[in-house]
Amino acid sequence: MDTNWMSCPRIFTTYQKGLDNYIDYIFKKEGVNGEIACPCNKCVNLKWVGRYDARTHLLCDSFFKGYTIQNPITEPYNTPMEDAEDDMIGLVSDLHGLDDNILETEDHSLPNKSAKRFYKGLECAKQELYPGCKNFSVLSFIVRLFHSKCIGKCNDKGFSLIFDTLREAFPEAAIPKSLYDLRKLIRDLGLGYEKVDTCPNDCTLYWKQNKDKTECDICHTSRYKTSEDDSDDEENLTANYHNKVSAKVLRYFPLIPRLQRLYMSSEAADSIRWHEEGSTKDGLLRHPVDSPAWKTFDHNYPDFAKETRNVRLGLASDGFNPFGNMSNSHSTWPVVLIPCNLSPWMCMKKPLFMLCLLIHGPSAKGNNIDVYMEPLMDVLKFLWDNGEETYDSSTNSNFQMRAGLVWTISDFPTYAKLSGWSTKGKIACPSCHKRTRSIWLRRSRKFVFMAHRRWMSKRHVYRKDKKSFDGTEELEMKPPCLTGSDVLNELNSLNF
Template sequence: MDKSWIQCNRLSTEYEEGVQKFINFAIKNAAGSSVIRCPCVDCGNLSFETPTTVKDHLYMHGFDVKYDNWFWHGEEIRKSSSPQRENHFQQQNIEFDNGNELEMVNDAYKGCCGDPKAFKELLEQAEKPLYLGCTKFTKLSFLVKLFNVKGRFGWSDSGVSALLSVLADAFPKNNEIPTSMYEAKKTMSALGLEYVKIHACPNDCILYRKEYEGLLECPTCGLCRWKKKDGTVDQYRKGVPAKTLWYFPPIPRFKRVFQSSETARDLTWHANERMVDGKLRHPADSPSWKLVDEKWPIFASDPRNLRLALSADGINPHSSLSSTYSCWPIILITYNLPPWLCMKRKFMMLSLLIYGPQQPGLDIDVYLQPLIEDLQTLWDVGVEAYDAYKNEYFNLRAVLLWTINDFPAYGNLAGCTVKGYYACPYCGVETPKCRLKHSGKNVYIGHRLWLPHGHKFRFQAKAFDNSVCDETPPKLLNGEEIFQLVDSIDNRWGKSNIKSVKVRTIMISRGGRRNLYFII
């Protein structure tokens, strides 16, 4: 297609005819979408506009002369989109296939309002050879593969920096290999997603956000927000928080997955390609999924709306049983995908990272606040997202169906008792319990009451606790009864206010015994 009109005067007839031909070409390849990318100098193909707005921009700002391969408007991707580079590469008998990198850059900024200059620089990295004469790698493709290997084998940043330094010396001169991990991250930063570091009270009372954002000390326990140089908590100076929560907002990541046409198609697999034969083949066959479809048909009408599970557990990041350091990752899992993709690592989204000397315990609700707010937005209102498979915008919503955790974490997340005399989540206050005389441990040996009447185990007294079980199991509560119980609970975020009460503990040793006194 003739592109000589781009260099013409914007008031000339040639430029006017060229703009109209470009608009017609872009609309023809938009596959029914009402918006197209604007290739003007200011937008640089980084914003989606209506054809009328694009035409106005091209007259006001001019067409970006560097954009000579219209691959974002329907043309096939050439080996290089820069004429000077292409002529130079042809002289060196170089052939590039950097379509994957260009597609990756394309996906990185769809619907994103980032810095246009940063994305232009990233596009240049996708076209630049790793070194003069290299036909296999561009700078961006090399870094992408290096980051994949780093994540797969758990390489440290310092180790990768040392490797990059050696490679930069080993490869031909004037190569594009960064000499440190810092420089590599700067190049890859435009492909990444945002995260937020939120300061937290060392006692897990509050997060310093919203109404608490400007405070210097916790309004609940009075502890200072900042650290001293020796690591103890005190009002030493600003800039070193005593505790930090890493939050990875899920909404931009959910929008990102729909910007890949292949992934966007997979996210509707449960509705379009799943075999429905009465067998449990996918979470969509479960009663929980069907209950959501039945109670909220508007939500279920769009198969792109996400069904999520939240997984939480504590780990020791240092692999040392003697260390008390705790790390709690909170992961969101999307079940719209086919069974062979649901549990792939790339579709498990880390949303929260809670770490510190002690685990959050029952105060984990304090750290879940930002995630719950985003999930509430996705359920009540939804967000606008772009579906690359159907080439259209839609309102994306999500629902949290399940949580995945062990029994202690279940107690933290659900607020249920998981130890003591009422540890059974089914029996509740009617839990059959027995405290062993010598070990002082609680045991639960009343499980026979859940067996059918007349079962032989009910009459084997000697094998159990020397008694015959003739009891009936407690009544299971239905959903309405559970909701009534939950509504009657005084549920508030975080801990109660104890700032007005000053508590000092004194340890006194008397005759080999230690007594603990609380002085108020």
């Protein structure tokens, strides 16, 4: 049937007539006991409703994005989870183009070790869940099952029981033997994370040279939770440390495998080059690539800009309380990286956000967030200085992928925590820095900043407007920008 009416505004007669014809058609072909899987934005084919409710939902909420009328017998309707698996199809098609022997060779023009490991883990996408199964591969079944666990907030014990029941009910199905095996497969696809113990007072990470320490060097707090039953005998205490529970844990999601995974699909690899090959260069601002900051970055680092597959990243973070009003003291800080190479309709989509750090604890991180950023900053520095060999499936070649952190996205209080520049007090302005002009209001007990007119042009009428401002003319020019070299020189002049 004609579906052009779906793109019309819902108040138009064309949409309403087309909807009536659609309702008659879909209930005749797909109706079960007088109900259909409603394809509106809220139900997304997951809720069964009657004729009246279906028409009301589609008038109020329209069809979910990507919905198309298909043959109800040969082509079942897609749900959002099934649409998400379409990304898997591109990876699998690239895998089918690789001969099994290729994955065993060492030719530098072919997939490197990390790409081979990824593709080998993806081979279960070619394996049927059970003989004759057409709807699920082993990989799609695992992804759907694990997705349900996360969305339904099912704990490991309950999920393991469900797993055991499924294996007993379907002995011919290639279901992993345990939850551990399932997670191992997910880790092989680059979706795992690392746990890094931290000082409960946010002093240090037990990482790299500190990984074997059992006590914080700064505050001398134990790395592990203690109880009244713990022995004071130092030898017994050391022997039992492997059974201890860490007092605080940082979850770190390795960045390099996630960036490499962007190049595993030829379609996604092409999208990484959109900023150079697909953007419209007409002087209009549509995307960060059109901004002066992007052009300045290219001018300052021509070696980086020469390789269009190098990734420019934006970092976003903020704190929130996952328990709502139940625990006002709790604060969780996710740190997310966003690949800005992608087109505007891709780079700000949630599936492409890369969660790199998950910092949680009973209180806000404050100025100590830099302690938790150490693993991420370490890998970003490595990707900037050296890069990582990465397989590009769109060109069937390996290249040295580099990445640069170009932007941070945050509100003003979080800006202070990420940059280290205090946004409170006498010199709160990061643009004016030490040349900030502030006035302390004694009765209000706060600072105000009245020198904003100096950022205007030299002949602007507001500069001589005494009455509308603080009774003075503004003759001073805007302060010079603080460069990275200036910051380093000031830091080097400090005596610690």
